[in-house]
């Protein structure tokens with residue numbers, strides 16, 4: 001995410017000034033000078049606040065020191081963050097994390113006193129998932145209309161955690177993102193190609209162009225034949241059990257799940273994915289602007305409670 005995209009902000013300022021000047025011109029030559037002036041100035045100011053206000057808020061947010069307890073949690077729990085090898089990369093990651101948390105609604109499931117209390121670690125792991133996916137895409141903006149609701153553990157279609165509840169995360173077509181807190185944390189403790197934090201946000205990228213078709217918005221290869229061919233070829237092989245063991249079987253469900261599961265493996269087992277399916281790895285590497293197979297892996301200590 002961009003903290004202060006100067007060109008964009010200048011363009012918004014230009015429109016705002018244009019509206020204000022049009023109002024003043026109307027005041028000088030029109031029949032209702034006060035009304036025209038107030039309208040032009042009001043519209044200009046409103047436009048600027050609406051379009052650029054968030055960047056001012058981002059700039060003051062990142063001017064504050066990053067909370068040290070948050071840094072400790074990221075260091076302990078997020079291998080991707082630990083593996084970043086420059087101060088600049090770490091600062092960008094931290095900025096993405098706090099901007100995400102400042103702009104998104106993340107809360108526990110339930111009502112009133114029964115609402116689940118969620119801790120900083122849970123919030124940070126969700127924001128870190130977004131920061132990992134966006135680390136090589138500085139212009140990526142996450143849609144802000146989706147609430148992120150955290151359930152204590154896996155849930156079923158009725159959002160109940162009883163019985164054979166097996167859903168660890170879910171994205172509604174135009175609604176909230178749901179996470180199981182337990183599975184979210186587990187996803188960052190193991191490198192088994194299963195990370196629900198990344199998985200659900202990969203669906204959000206896929207849905208950004210309006211369709212859950214396994215083709216994320218903004219990809220240079222959005223409508224490109226090779227990508228669609230890769231997806232249908234790999235889906236066929238997965239279903240016939242002829243695909244190497246680098247994606248979870250769930251990838252064979254449909255195009256959308258294929259993309260989300262491939263993203264998990266791309267970040268969790270990049271070398272294995274690159275070795276077993278270089279074509280798929282290259283497509284994802286180009287889209288995300290990252291080459292995680294080249295990053296020296298610095299794993300968290302294996303002791304967890």
Ligand SMILES: [Zn+2]
Nearest residue numbers: 199203257260
């Ligand atoms: Zn899914």
